[in-house]
Amino acid sequence: MKILVLGGTAWLGGKITTAALRLGHDVTALARGESGPVPDGAVFRRADRDLPDAYAAVGRQSWDAVVDVSSQPGQVRRAAEALAGCADRYIFVSSCSVYAGHDVPGADESAPLLPALNADVMASMETYGEAKAACEQHVLDAFGPGRAIIARAGLIAGPGDVSDRTGYWPLRFARPAAPDDSVLVPDAPELATQVIDVRDLAAWLVGAAERKASGTFNAVGEPMMLSAHLELARQAAGHTGPVVSVAPQRLADAGVNYWSGERSLPLWLPLPEYSGFASRDNRAAVAAGLKLRPLAETLADVLDWEQAAGPDRERKAGLTAQEERELLAAL
Structure with a gap:
């Protein structure tokens, strides 16, 4: 072609x-x-x-x-x-x-x-x-x-993601900011996440061209609760320290931002207005050939890329190490 x-x-x-x-x-x-x-x-x-x-x-x-x-x-x-x-x-x-x-x-x-x-x-x-x-x-x-x-x-993940939304968590678990290796996470048991690996999206788009497909599709991954997503990131990093869950209102009161940008916790969103943001139906795309790799594989590959790219580079999302230490002490 x-x-x-x-x-x-x-x-x-x-x-x-x-x-x-x-x-x-x-x-x-x-x-x-x-x-x-x-x-x-x-x-x-x-x-x-x-x-x-x-x-x-x-x-x-x-x-x-x-x-x-x-x-x-x-x-x-x-x-x-x-x-x-x-x-x-x-x-x-x-x-x-x-x-x-x-x-x-x-x-x-x-x-x-x-x-x-x-x-x-x-x-x-x-x-x-x-x-x-x-x-x-x-x-x-x-x-x-x-x-x-x-x-x-939806949210595109994988090696090369300079938005820092998918690499933040595996990198933070690999390099905790606190002296006792604690990592701060949002306590949001009802919040879902939904990412698609950039390599899976690219392969599906090329395949759709080969098949002469047409139509509108939600090109998204499988929904997964934030807690499960963070546990996979923790496993990818081999983290064994404490995980400190903080209530959303306390995070908001402390000036922590949602989703991305400075002083944020990536993937965290307010409920109920975003309860469907990361849980959209992807059945049409899957029926049209979309194949999704396990999230654990994506997070492991993202961590490898983050460490090779330079963990201390200027970032577009997340808490700095100093910000996290101060929040852990205050909260």
Whole structure:
């Protein structure tokens, strides 16, 4: 197959390119080339997707599939319109953030969506869900539902996750901040987690192109309670010290943030408004060929990557060691 990856140099795009090359496909990556090297074996076309002539060269070729991971509606609209006449199908990696609500466990792809962003540019992450909803609509307008795959990904995990949301816990258990090796965790027995390994997502997207699939799918992993997820992270790290569970209200009162960013506990979310955020129905994607590796394998591989990448690098999520020591002393 001839596959055009719009991007192909950053984390997910690179994994998609690598997966397609491994299966013997002819892959071209169209990107600015600023997010990393193009995997060996792929053809690189340098282009800025914000410019009107970005698709001039690739638009004169025929493609079995186009894969797009952008969050900018204008980029996706221009690409879909430019390539509709030369590509068999368009695979768009969207997000479960397009859903209007996250309080219903087990919700499927028919759940209500946020209104599409009425702009070409997502000015901030505050409108990420609306921007992805607009991108979906642009793809469907240009290719129609029979020639499009909309993959609504959940939290993507695995080696290379610089968001630090999936690597924080195995690394913290491997390197406790407290002198007695204690690790602080949220006491949230009713909170679920749901991650998909980046390698599984990439393999499924390439397979969907091979099978000429179409449709909208929740591309998510299997739901698992946060406590079970943390226990697997602890096992991956070989941690044997105390685990200190702190009530959500006490964490919030102490200024600990949800999910990501500074002074946060990754994967932790408020209930009940997020009781369905990490427990969406993935049966359609599984029926369409999605294969999921055990979470224990993903966490072990993430820990290996974290340790090789440099555990002391500046991080985008989690508590610093000093913050955790102070919280353990205070709480």
